[in-house]
Amino acid sequence: MRAAVSKVEIESEIAARFSTAFQLHEKRPAEVISTGIPEIDLFTLGGLPRGAITEIFGRASSGRTSFMLSALADATRHEEVCAVVDTSNSFDPKSAIRAEINCERLLWIRCANNLEHAFKATDLLLQGGGFGLVLLDLGDVPGNSAKRIISSWWYRFRRTLEPTPTALVVIAEESCVRSCAALALELTGETSLWSSTNEGPDEGFKSRGRSPVLSSFPTPAAVEAHCRPVNQSSLPHSTLLQSLSFQVHCQRPLFLNRRAGEVLCSP
């Protein structure tokens, strides 16, 4: 403690003479790839850095997958070749199509909850080269397991990526890439906007705004009366949940000291 105080005192005294000596010098990305979300692009100096690791972490329903889909859609729209390393087989092709991802340019690798396979597959993708965006989805891997991933993998990825134009994005529940990430964004789910269908069973199902709470529950007879097969209706299922918004907090790089931005996602 005493040493720390002394260091601060010394720095404060000579900072005026050697101001640049105490500034953090972090490598700024030369090229970026857009996330497809203008707010986050502006927030992160243009998007995801190429030739570096970007970490997106947050709890479930925090918007990580929406972020991922948006980045993939934008990259494939610009004819980039993308890959998703799906550790827990949780990628939803229907959501991908809805997000306007060009699946012809998307390589999907399912690893069936095998973390080692996921990392080896990512390594093969990065070594192969030519991909614009590689997503390593650890979103369903428990935080404790993710934190136990040995650092050498991340160093290896960072070293492999450096001379390439590939952006590696790691989706996780908790931060696990540590200092190897050139950009780390924490997502936090904020609000969800609900709506039931017009043909819904009861008005009690409808709730809008933050923290929707049911006011009353319908009877089974009401449920049966109002249900009908989806194939006979033009209304898609996803209209039940109208939107989800999330906050973005930048954890790294340190020079990018930004406040949180808010993004709205809708089905």
Place this chain on the structure above:
Amino acid sequence: MFVCIHGQQLPAKVSLPDFAYSFSPLVEETSADTVVIDVEGCALRFGSAYELAIEITKQAKAKEPGGLGCKVNVALAAKPDAAIYAARNFKGLTFIAPGEELNALGELPIENLISPNFKFQISNSKLQGSNSKVQSPKSKVKDKKGKQTLDIGPWILDDAKLEEIFTTLRLWGVRTFREFAELPVAGVSERLGQEGLKLRELASGKSNRHLKLRQAAPEFRNAIELEYPIAELEPLAFILARLLNQICANLNAYALATNALEVELKLEQGATHEIKLNLPYPMRDHKVFLKLLLLDTEMRPPPAAVVGVSINCEPVKPRVLQTGLFIPLAPQPEKLELMLARLAKLVGAKNIGSPELLDTHRPDAFRVKRFELKEAKRKKRSQQQTAVSVQQSANTNQFELSTQHSGLSTQQSLGFRVFRPPLRALVQAEGGCPREISAWNKNKSVHGKVVGVAGPWRTSGEWWRTDEWARDEWDVAVQGSGQTGGLDSKEIGRPRQVLYRIYRELPHGAWFVEGVYD
């Protein structure tokens, strides 16, 4: 020098080209009764060209195997067309010294220029790589307009044009090769066109060209029988490398590539093990083929030792790709194939590819198809510049605009994470509506109070199949649940909601968690 052999009444059993090939491999099969030999390189065996012509005449008369058993006309000239005219019009052995073509052929009637056999010869001289195809000497071809034409020389000349030229020549009083050859070039060009010029060149005996040699049909197949069985991958790799190297060298020599490679391994018990490589792009890199074959063999090893290897490939034209400054980088085809093969070995071939939705309403119905990279579409430069300028403006104005994004300006597509397989859940429902949910498996757990709900949404379909589905779907907000663990210290004191999609199977009433909105 060129030797032309012309036999008018050849016995049915003998083959004039085979006879010619016994003297030199450089033989043009001009027609069924005419061949032309390039005597270059025959000096060591037969002496001078004249001696060769005499030897040909002698051999042709001989009846024993190797001879024709009949008389043939043989002509020796410095120009192949002059040799052909001489062999067709003069009996016995004719020698035309270089520069004396017109003296030798000058008295031939002008009609011999387009004798049916000769017409065929000229047409053949223009055909590239199709010498083995035999046409009728009097064959006529139809042009695009369906007009009957005669294929002579470098031009397609129709009957009317040819008749017009020879009518004109008759009107001019031109009767022989010499008279035609002595006409001024400029005048012939003005009056008869390029076709007339070509005919004049033929008449003067100065027409020169390369012989159209028959090439053996290329074979892209290689096989080897082993002296001892191979049970390990490494020695097999050496065998495969050797065979592939030869095949790829052949492909390279013919400027071809392949996108389908078939390997047949003969096994000890007499069975065979087949490996088929279907590539999205034509390639001819033997190293890539070898690695792909080895990866496939590692994944599906043959059940017994290998005693023979046979490789066959389908030759196709190589891929021609025009790159551009504004086209994003893509994996190289060879590297991509290798990488996909390695990934297939790692996670299984069925687990890699491009997702594709099936044409059904069944939930989570998709298939994974083979990842084939198509060429990126070329964009207009203006569009690219617009994109670049937008990005540049984003970079430059970031600091000013970053303070303004408190509002919700754009809407993104909402993501969904699927639980495969779905989590079996215990749901407490009131009046059919979920109030509390609890589900778990080895990796995930969902439990808590349902604080928000929308639904139900009934889906059903494919009742005619055994695996029909019918279910009620709900979107629920579950509070206080952890998908994979407890609450974070930062979130203590703050209610945490997770949005799930749950469903109840209608026939059984069992509840499942299908996935989470994220």
